[in-house]
Amino acid sequence: MKQQNPWVLSGDAATVRLARKMADLTFQGMSVYLHGALGAGKTSLVRAYLQALGHHGTVRSPTYTLVEPYVLPQGTAYHFDLYRLQDPEELELIGVRDYFEQGNLCLVEWAERAKDWLPVPDIELFLEIIPGGRHIRWQSGTVQGEVWLHQLEQQWLNH
Numbered sequence: 001m002k003q004q005n006p007w008v009l010s011g012d013a014a015t016v017r018l019a020r021k022m023a024d025l026t027f028q029g030m031s032v033y034l035h036g037a038l039g040a041g042k043t044s045l046v047r048a049y050l051q052a053l054g055h056h057g058t059v060r061s062p063t064y065t066l067v068e069p070y071v072l073p074q075g076t077a078y079h080f081d082l083y084r085l086q087d088p089e090e091l092e093l094i095g096v097r098d099y100f101e102q103g104n105l106c107l108v109e110w111a112e113r114a115k116d117w118l119p120v121p122d123i124e125l126f127l128e129i130i131p132g133g134r135h136i137r138w139q140s141g142t143v144q145g146e147v148w149l150h151q152l153e154q155q156w157l158n159h
Helices: 012-024 042-052 141-157
Strands: 007-009 030-035 067-072 075-081 103-110 123-130 133-140
Touching: 007 012, 012 042, 012 141, 030 042, 030 141, 042 075, 042 103, 042 123, 067 123, 123 141, 133 141
Parallel strands: 030 103, 030 123, 075 103
Antiparallel strands: 007 133, 067 075, 123 133
């Protein structure tokens, strides 16, 4: 599907601005997989995104629990952190398929550790640390993701 050139996030304020634009576009029925090295900003972006969607509280990285639910005004979001996943079959034990039901927002850090246990994501984003900030690159995996990414790109470029 569609892949675009990297955008530069020059700091926390840029990350929050991007998260707000993401929240303005969509909520329900999407899966977003976040890739990047430790410290690249995956959890920071998820935190800002969930807060932009209306969550008023702590957003923890579910490193030990694998998944953390967030009940938001628009519906339920699930934040996965698969960094400590020992075996992808563990996902079957937690009923991972149920989380990806239509209408849920699933944000997955370290999705590559799940191998083939997760569905094709609507959006994949790749974060990379650079001097003075981060590069973020996007790739759509579905038609819905491609439409969403096009809309986000238009909003981002016209800020």
